[in-house]
Amino acid sequence: MKKTCVIITVLILALSTMCGGCDTIDNKAIPNYTVRIDLSNQAIWNTYGVNGMGDYRIFNREKKLPANFPYNVNTYTGFGGVLLMMGIDAPQAYDLACPVESSQSIILSINAENFEAVCPRCGSRYNPLTGGGGPVSGVAINNKVGMRQYRVNPSNGGFFISN
Helix, strand or coil: CHHHHHHHHHHHHHHHHHCCCCCCCECCCCCCCCEEEEECCHHHHHHHCCCCCCCEEEEECCCCECCCCCCCCCCEECCCCEEEEECCCCEEEEECECCCCCCCCCECEECCCCCCEECCCCCCEEECCCCCCEEEECHHHHHCECCCEEEEEEECCEEEEEC
């Protein structure tokens, strides 16, 4: 009996050691490019911000998205552009490059029905609405990679997005 308890204890310790990092998601799989989007002016936030849960906007300086956004020399939109999405109680921001593909040209799109971010190449799906950009399905689950998240800080009636 004593020998059986020791064996079970050793097995439990071995399994817990092997799975110690099982729930760890790498949300820094894509390169760290500067992010600086100033939506702190309330009028700018009212025009380009997000309000209701699931409402989202894409910022990409090179592609001039959104149209007519007042980009300047101090505005940076990360590696693949920035997704700004209203979560349950606060806006969230993520890089739009697929973390599996890690390419500036492979950009996630948003499924309007469930608000998941979907990669057009590998098919991985991510949860930017309530899951912190974590993987939902596809290669991203196996690779344990999630979307790179950025800070969204309240500022003067709006928000300031940065890394």
